[in-house]
Amino acid sequence: MxxxxxxxxxxxxxxxxxxxxxxxxxxxxxxxxxxxxxxxxxxxxxxxxxxxxxxxxxxxDDAGLDRVRAWLERFADGFAGPLDALETELARGKRERRLQAQAETRRRRGAA
CATH class of the missing domain: 1.10.10.10 (Winged helix-like DNA-binding domain superfamily/Winged helix DNA-binding domain)
Structure with a gap:
């Protein structure tokens, strides 16, 4: 294809x-x-x-591909929610790692 x-x-x-x-x-x-x-x-x-x-x-066959696209679009909304939740969890994990790194940096500076 x-x-x-x-x-x-x-x-x-x-x-x-x-x-x-x-x-x-x-x-x-x-x-x-x-x-x-x-x-x-x-x-x-x-x-x-x-x-x-x-x-x-x-x-x-562009018409055939259009039919496939239309069929796949029916499932697009079904993936939106879980993907949004995954994005939120990934962002939360990044934030937690950043906060832990900042706390560790502050701890090291305080111990020095």
Missing amino acids: ELLGEGERPAGAIVGALNGLLSGGRGAISQPAVSQHLKVLREAGLVTVRAEGTRRIYGV
Whole structure:
């Protein structure tokens, strides 16, 4: 999806780009494997395909991504409360550590 986000590509170019990314010691990915992934993405409505001669050119289906975004937004409010609570706890911990450090500094100065 990330590669297609940069623009339309034929399956062969996707294979080449992925194998370039995976060259850091991991195995190569085959053309049939990429084609299977593209088929799943196409059936899910996330990728478009068009014929250009004998090649198939794949691209991102913006309407499909909009549907995914809308679906995910339903869950956004469910995360807001816990994330706000986490932020509060993190801030409280920072404040407590800062106050402890200040008290320790005052104690050391008083002992000197």
